[in-house]
Amino acid sequence: MLGTKVSDDICHAHRTIQNQKIMISKKIAAISSLVLIVGFTACGGGEEHSSTPPGVSAEPAEVESKANDNLYTAADITFGEIDPAMVEKGRSTYDVKCQACHSTGPNRVVGPGWKGITERRAPEWIMNMVLNVDVMLESDPEAQKALEECLVRMPNQGLSKDEGREVLEFMRTL
Amino acid sequence: MKRPLIYTGTMLGIVGGAFLLMNSLPGCRPGTTKTVVTGDAAAKVYVKPGTHDEFYNFVSGGFSGQLAVYGIPSGRLLREIPVFSLDPESGYGFSEETKGMLSTTYGNIPWDDSHHPELSQTDGVPDGKWCFINGNNTPRIALIDLGVFRTTSIIEIPNSAGNHSSPFTTGNSEYVVAGTRFSVPMGDEAQRDVPINSYKENFKGTISFIHPEPETGKMSVAFQIKTPGVNFDLSHAGKGPSEGWFFFSCYNTEQAYSLLEVNASQKDKDFVMAVNWKLAEQLAKDGKGKRVPGKHHSNWWNEETHSSETTVYDDVLQLDPAEHPGLLYFMPCPKSPHGCDVDPTGNYIVGSGKLAALLPVFKFDKIQKAIADKDFEGEFAGIPVLRYESVLHGEVKKPGLGPLHTEFDDKGNAYTSMFVSSEIVKWNVESLEILDRVPTYYSIGHLSIPGGDSKKPWGKYVIAYNKITKDRYLPTGPELTQSAQLYSIDGEKMELLLDFPTTGEPHYAQAIPAELVKPREVKFYKIEENHHPYVAKGEKETKIERRGKEVHVWMTCIRSHFAPDNIEGVKLGDEVYFHLTNLEQDWDVPHGFAIKGAVNAELLVMPGETQTLKWVPSKVGMWPMYCTDFCSALHQEMSGYVRVSPAGSNVPLTAQTLSVDAEM
Numbered sequence: 001m002l003g004t005k006v007s008d009d010i011c012h013a014h015r016t017i018q019n020q021k022i023m024i025s026k027k028i029a030a031i032s033s034l035v036l037i038v039g040f041t042a043c044g045g046g047e048e049h050s051s052t053p054p055g056v057s058a059e060p061a062e063v064e065s066k067a068n069d070n071l072y073t074a075a076d077i078t079f080g081e082i083d084p085a086m087v088e089k090g091r092s093t094y095d096v097k098c099q100a101c102h103s104t105g106p107n108r109v110v111g112p113g114w115k116g117i118t119e120r121r122a123p124e125w126i127m128n129m130v131l132n133v134d135v136m137l138e139s140d141p142e143a144q145k146a147l148e149e150c151l152v153r154m155p156n157q158g159l160s161k162d163e164g165r166e167v168l169e170f171m172r173t174l
Numbered sequence: 175m176k177r178p179l180i181y182t183g184t185m186l187g188i189v190g191g192a193f194l195l196m197n198s199l200p201g202c203r204p205g206t207t208k209t210v211v212t213g214d215a216a217a218k219v220y221v222k223p224g225t226h227d228e229f230y231n232f233v234s235g236g237f238s239g240q241l242a243v244y245g246i247p248s249g250r251l252l253r254e255i256p257v258f259s260l261d262p263e264s265g266y267g268f269s270e271e272t273k274g275m276l277s278t279t280y281g282n283i284p285w286d287d288s289h290h291p292e293l294s295q296t297d298g299v300p301d302g303k304w305c306f307i308n309g310n311n312t313p314r315i316a317l318i319d320l321g322v323f324r325t326t327s328i329i330e331i332p333n334s335a336g337n338h339s340s341p342f343t344t345g346n347s348e349y350v351v352a353g354t355r356f357s358v359p360m361g362d363e364a365q366r367d368v369p370i371n372s373y374k375e376n377f378k379g380t381i382s383f384i385h386p387e388p389e390t391g392k393m394s395v396a397f398q399i400k401t402p403g404v405n406f407d408l409s410h411a412g413k414g415p416s417e418g419w420f421f422f423s424c425y426n427t428e429q430a431y432s433l434l435e436v437n438a439s440q441k442d443k444d445f446v447m448a449v450n451w452k453l454a455e456q457l458a459k460d461g462k463g464k465r466v467p468g469k470h471h472s473n474w475w476n477e478e479t480h481s482s483e484t485t486v487y488d489d490v491l492q493l494d495p496a497e498h499p500g501l502l503y504f505m506p507c508p509k510s511p512h513g514c515d516v517d518p519t520g521n522y523i524v525g526s527g528k529l530a531a532l533l534p535v536f537k538f539d540k541i542q543k544a545i546a547d548k549d550f551e552g553e554f555a556g557i558p559v560l561r562y563e564s565v566l567h568g569e570v571k572k573p574g575l576g577p578l579h580t581e582f583d584d585k586g587n588a589y590t591s592m593f594v595s596s597e598i599v600k601w602n603v604e605s606l607e608i609l610d611r612v613p614t615y616y617s618i619g620h621l622s623i624p625g626g627d628s629k630k631p632w633g634k635y636v637i638a639y640n641k642i643t644k645d646r647y648l649p650t651g652p653e654l655t656q657s658a659q660l661y662s663i664d665g666e667k668m669e670l671l672l673d674f675p676t677t678g679e680p681h682y683a684q685a686i687p688a689e690l691v692k693p694r695e696v697k698f699y700k701i702e703e704n705h706h707p708y709v710a711k712g713e714k715e716t717k718i719e720r721r722g723k724e725v726h727v728w729m730t731c732i733r734s735h736f737a738p739d740n741i742e743g744v745k746l747g748d749e750v751y752f753h754l755t756n757l758e759q760d761w762d763v764p765h766g767f768a769i770k771g772a773v774n775a776e777l778l779v780m781p782g783e784t785q786t787l788k789w790v791p792s793k794v795g796m797w798p799m800y801c802t803d804f805c806s807a808l809h810q811e812m813s814g815y816v817r818v819s820p821a822g823s824n825v826p827l828t829a830q831t832l833s834v835d836a837e838m
Contacts, residue, residue, distance in 0.1 A: 096701055096712040100732040100757050110735070152733050152806045158698065158759035 071132060072124040077165075079123065082172055089163070090170030097157040098167065104174050110152050114174050123168060129154065130164045215671045218662060221248040226692075229624050229685045231637065232291040232305050232318075233658065235259075236679025239286045241307055241318060246624075246635060246685055247660055249674025257316045257325045258286030258309045262775035266325075269777055270751065270786040271706075274482035275473045278330045283312045289681040290341065290408075294386075298345040298413045298629035302690035304391060306341040306350050313337035315352060315384055317391045319475075321694040326475040329393040332468030332490050333360050333380045339406040339422050339514075345413050345629075347386060349396060349451070353422055354379035357403035361467070373431040377403035380492075381422065381449060392474045397458040397491045399449065399501065402555030403429055405438070406447075407512050408579070413629050414520030416538040418452035421523050423507065423514035427554065439529055443506040443562065445554070446514055446525050448541060450501055454493055462498065463491040478705040480784050496556055503545060504554055506562040507534055513579035517588065517603050518629050522567055524603075526577040526590060533577055533590060535606065537567035568606045573599045578619060579682075581626030583633030583663055589626075591618040591638065598638060598661065600668060612668040614659055617641040623663070624685035632687060636661050636668065639680040646673055656680055697761040699782030706784035708753030713737040718829035725750045727829060731765040731779065732757040733806040735831070736799070739814030743827030746794060746820055752777075755784040766802030769816065776802050791818040 094102075101110035117126065128136050129143060133154045136143040147153060159167065221227050227245025230252075235242055239259035243252045258276070260267035267276055267284055276282045286309030293300040305318045313331035318324065331337050336355030343350045357377035359366045368376045379401040386393045405426040412419035424445040430437035457463060468490035474483050495501045505525075513526035523536040543549070544564040551561040576594030583589070587609065590599050596617055600610040620639050624632040638659040647655050655675040662669045701711055710716045710728040716737050719726045725748050730737045736754075744750055754767050758781035768776040769789050777785045791797060801812035819825045 095714050097757065097759060100713050100730060100735075100737065110733070152808055155733060155758050155763060156760040158700070 071135065072127040074122065074124050077123040077127060077168075079172070083169055086166045086169040087173055090166035090168070093159065093163045093167050094170055097159065101152075101154075108150065111150055111154060112146070114171055117174065118168070118172050126168055126171065127164055130157075130159055130167060131161065132156075211670050215669070219247040219249065219660065219672045221245065221250070226688060228688060229632075229635075230688050230691055231622070231658075231683055231685040232293070233639070233676055233683035234288050234291050234307060234679070234681045235677055236289065236656075236681040237287050238678030239288050239309070240678060241288065241291060241305065242677050242680075243323065244658075244674065244676075245688075246637070247671065249658070249660060249672050251677070253323055254677060255318055255323055255325065257307055257318065258283070258288055258314065258328075260284045260775075263778060265775050265777040265785060265787065268775035268787075270788055271481040272785075274484050275325060275328055275475065277471050277473050277482075277484045278312055278314070279469050279471060279486075280312060285311075286314060287311045288316075289338065291682060291684050292341050292343050292350065293684045293686055294347040295343050295345055295628060296347070298417075300625055300628055300630075300684070300686045300690065302686055302694060304347070304386070305684070306343065306386075308337050308340035308352070310337055310355070313352060313354075315341040315350060315393065317386055317393060319391060320691050321696045322477075324475070326477075327386065327391045327393050327473065329384055329395070329472045330470040331382050331384075332395065332470040332487075333398065333466070333492075334358075334382065336405075339409040341384070342409045342411060342420075342627075344411045344420075344451070345417060347388075349383040349385055351409055351411075351420060352380075352382040352384060353406035353409060354381075354401075355405050355407070357405070370431055373403065374429045377429075377431075379403055379406060381406070381420075382490075383451065383454070390474070393472055394485075395468075395470070395487070395490050397454060397463055397493055398468070399454055399493045399495060401447070401495070401502065402557065404445070408514045410514055410516045410523075410627060411451075412516055412520055412523075412538065413518075416516065416520040416523075418450065419538075420449040420451050421514050421516065422447040422449065423511035423525060424504070425510040425512075439510055441509070443508045444510055444527070445504040445559070446507045446511060446523065446536065447557075448503045448505060448560075453498075453501055457493055457498055457501075458491055463493045465489045466492045468492075477699075478703065480699070480704065480706045500545075502557050503541075504557055504559045505536060505541065505565050506551070506559065508532065513577070513590075515580040515582075515588075515627060517582050518584065518631055520629070522603050524580045524588060524590075526580055528576050528578055528593065530577065531572060531575075533570035533573050533580075533601075534562075535567040535570065535603065536565050540567070541565045570601050570606045570608065573601065573608060574611065579621060581621060581623045581636070582631050583623060583626070584631045585633060587633075589621060589623065589636050589663070589668075591621045593617055593619060593641070598636060598668060600663070610666070610668055612661060612670060614638040614640055615646055615657075615673070616644060620682035622683045622685055624687065627684070632685075634662065634664050635671075635685075636663050637683065637685065639676075639683060641679075643675075647675060658683070697781075698759055698763075699780060701755075701757065701759060701782045704755070704782055704784060706753070706755070708751075708786065709784045710753070710755045712757065713831065716829070716831075718827055720827050723748055725827065727752050729754045730757050731755070731767070731801065731812070733763065734801065734808040734812040736767075736801070736812065736814050737831040738829035739831050740817075741815070741827075741829045742817040742819075743823075743825045744791060744816055744818050745823050745825075746791065746818060748791065748818075750789045750791070750816070752787045752789065752799075753784060754779050754787070756781050758782070763805060764803050765805055765812075767799065768802050769799040770797050778803060791816070794818050794820050 103113045105113045106115040107113045229246035231244040231246045233242045241255045256266040266272045288307045292306045294304040313334035317327035319326040331352040335358045338355035339353035341350040357379045359376040382398045383396045385396040404424040407423040409422040426438035427444045472485045507525040508530040509527040510529045511525040511527045515524045525534045544560045549564045550558045552559045574592035574595040578591045580590040601608045618638045622637045643657045660672040710730045717728045756779040777787045779785045797816045
């Protein structure tokens with residue numbers, strides 16, 4: 001609607017009328033910063049606060065433990081009936097750790113809106129983004145595509161495995 | 175100024191003697207850089223990019239009031255920790271939460287002169303938990319928690335002045351000590367308001383034993399020992415066989431109070447004072463002490479509320495050695511001793527008389543025997559003075575000029591800094607034989623070996639902390655950088671490896687293997703455990719509230735926006751409190767917060783933390799605020815405005831973040 005084509009599940013193109021004015025000015029800001037980003041990347045600079053600090057190479061064990069073999073696969077997650085208790089816990093975690101960047105509607109704030117997210121993304125992909133975002137951004141093409149579009153590196157918010165699963169349960173209700 | 179001619183003569187004598195000694199000692203003449211740096215020095219200090227140093231070096235900032243952290247062997251500066259200082263970069267001393275760390279009975283004191291870092295110990299070995307450091311000027315001791323590399327506890331020392339011989343630790347950090355460099359009259363106002371020439375009669379010292387709570391690091395004065403009016407310089411706890419004792423070097427036993435340069439250097443011998451602290455502890459427990467006036471503050475950082483808490487004490491438990499024989503003994507020690515160092519076995523105590531041409535080494539079992547035999551050569555202010563020859567293991571003859579401080583390796587050797595002759599002298603503790611000497615550039619004060627004042631030295635390096643650099647670095651106007659020098663000591667000969675510049679005066683330092691510290695590092699504060707009264711756990715908890723003239727903003731930040739990012743309805747005359755919570759839960763993502771016209775500083779808020787900046791707008795208009803710490807590609811977009819209206823305005827108080835107000 002408003003110009004730049006963005007992939008539906010990452011930065012939803014649909015804008016409500018009431019938000020148009022804001023989004024236009026946001027778009028201008030985004031475009032001007034995009035120019036900046038290109039400049040950074042060309043210089044090899046990028047983000048000064050990368051989540052994998054340069055010193056990490058001295059602790060290979062820790063990095064190894066986060067590596068691909070730790071990622072969730074489809075077999076690791078099964079969906080049954082939606083569990084209301086888990087949903088509530090997931091909502092609380094969302095309020096503290098996720099809501100600043102993700103709306104529960106369809107639209108992007110910083111990251112994508114979560115409405116219908118479990119229909120667009122596989123559960124294991126969501127779990128891996130929530131719990132192991134650094135590895136995903138290094139190795140997963142879809143995650144990298146999301147970063148290119150949203151331009152803010154998703155923070156690792158330090159959720160436990162249970163909290164991640166509860167957030168996923170909450171997503172199922174959206 | 176009585177008898178100036180005689181004093182001048184004495185001074186000339188000292189200088190002349192020093193000159194002769196200089197000429198007779200080959201090692202006293204500093205060599206050139208060429209002669210002392212060997213070919214593989216660079217390889218020995220090279221820490222390749224992306225890898226870590228082997229040791230942390232905690233170096234006092236002296237009159238900067240800070241503690242600096244360097245990596246060894248590279249000499250790379252890792253961090254400057256504000257302690258007795260203000261730090262506008264982090265907001266330390268400026269934020270509403272941290273101001274109280276500098277609270278004293280004299281008000282908030284933003285500066286001090288910090289001399290001696292001392293690492294906490296377990297079983298006599300540095301454990302990597304805390305680093306203590308003293309404040310000389312307004313007597314204080316600070317505790318830096320090595321999990322967070324922040325000052326988390328500061329206690330003011332009552333009935334003290336010039337807290338120099340501090341904050342040395344007992345073997346399990348049951349206590350760290352404080353002592354008086356300046357004796358002062360104590361008591362009520364009439365007792366304190368006395369003529370200077372009543373020094374001998376009215377001026378007293380104290381030795382305080384400060385107890386840090388093992389779990390929290392909260393500090394309190396356990397007990398204080400009243401002492402005669404001499405100047406305490408340095409100290410060290412006994413260990414092994416001498417566990418339970420503490421040793422303090424004393425100068426100005428002349429009890430001079432004018433032109434100390436001359437008048438406090440009259441006697442051939444001053445003292446090392448031996449304190450039976452186990453006995454003192456027992457007396458205190460048995461109620462043998464007296465509570466005497468001594469109002470003081472103890473400030474502690476509460477990690478749950480992210481705020482300082484100040485406890486005010488009105489008095490202190492004091493022990494009078496006149497009532498408790500056996501508490502204190504003096505040992506004669508030539509001449510104006512500075513260092514007072516106990517070897518790793520705990521058998522030997524080295525006094526470093528800075529005006530002496532020898533180093534006395536005392537032996538603990540001889541001290542005990544002399545005490546048992548009452549082998550005294552007299553008394554000083556009612557305290558027994560042990561016979562010098564009876565407590566002496568031996569003397570290191572002609573070690574160099576101006577011996578200041580000694581640390582030890584793990585092979586039975588001692589390393590003594592020589593201020594006047596600018597060198598380090600290596601000698602054997604048992605045989606007292608001088609083994610090696612190397613020049614330093616220039617005028618070395620303290621030196622440090624990792625673990626070198628503990629039971630377990632890691633004898634790989636000795637680091638010299640110099641008072642003068644002169645020609646060693648690019649000139650920077652009248653004031654030059656200060657510096658340290660790294661020497662390897664794992665061979666027979668000491669070898670100069672590296673010069674590195676330091677911030678502030680590198681008065682003293684301690685080093686510890688990095689492996690003992692790294693596992694403790696806190697990477698972020700858990701938001702669930704944040705109990706700050708103004709925390710906003712998520713943007714849903716952000717809000718704005720007026721309380722009369724005070725406006726409180728519960729604000730959050732995350733890459734890369736503030737919530738709220740626009741505030742309207744602030745009026746001239748208001749005081750605005752920004753309570754900023756960083757919602758990030760990952761390592762190395764602090765956010766900064768600055769607002770135009772703030773007369774204090776910025777905030778630098780760690781992940782999961784809440785900190786508060788007070789801001790009083792001075793003009794009507796729109797005031798931008800923004801994140802100062804480059805946080806993401808959209809860092810430059812992390813900003814907002816505060817609208818300030820005239821005092822009588824009726825603009826309603828609102829705060830908003832447009833993009834996330836609705837379920838988009």
